[in-house]
Amino acid sequence: MTTARARAASHRSLVQTVALAVGVVFLLVGVLGFIPGVTTGYDAMTFAGHESDAELLGVFQVSVLHNIVHLLFGAAGLAMARTAAMARLFLIGGGAIYLVLWLYGLIIDHASAANFVPVNTADDWLHFFLGIAMIGLGLLTTRRRTV
Template sequence: MVSRNRATDVATTRRTVQKAALAVAVVFLLVGILGFIPGVTTHYSTMTFAGHHSDAKLLGLFQVSVLHNIVHLLFGVAGIAMARTASAARLYLIGGGAIYLVLWLYGLVVGQDSTANFVPLNSADDWLHLVLGLGMIALGLLTTRRTADRV
């Protein structure tokens, strides 16, 4: 017979979802900072504030602009703030994942040379957004699953 303490299970779940949200937030902050570092970001001198004309690429792969980097920084700050409670951390992961799935679809629909590509996004960004969106949603759901009490 296994005895489980529901209060302990809930506390452990809270810590897990909060740690996951905090880890994701720190990665966003790191990416936002790295986007402003020449060398880590190739073609740094071509970076524009916004728009598809920016040829700057984080790690030589992901197209970035000043706006794109700022969005990453803000997403990181929001994640740190929301990691303070389990419910907010869950919302950050699931809601943020949904936002990234919408951004993935937006990137697929909007042409890379279109003026609507104001973030800017390239194919590498699009597929990263798919993985990121699915991963964040999975983290939000899996770290807050309720386990059935065993009798």
């Protein structure tokens, strides 16, 4: 590690480190969604829509659009991890977005055109736990100490 990188890493707050890690995970998931074998039914992947039969790890329904969203979310995490305030916003705001996606997935008919990303039941519950975890991490890593 270079001296400048070591200095930057030593001055990174916990919330920044967590946001950076979450961003890296989203990037990894986005890339893995494009790898045949890791993504089953890869040949049946569509750009968007509920017709995509591709599943990341054979469980989570994905499409090209779904993978791009993961890549963009990951890039946002990396960019926003540069400051503590933005890292906190990424975690809490991103968690809120995932809770909205969870509700959306519960409300829509998975076999309808409204399922354009697409999502399945496994995605819905992953979004719920991810939303709760991100919000929790954003709050817990930025708690102010009282004297």
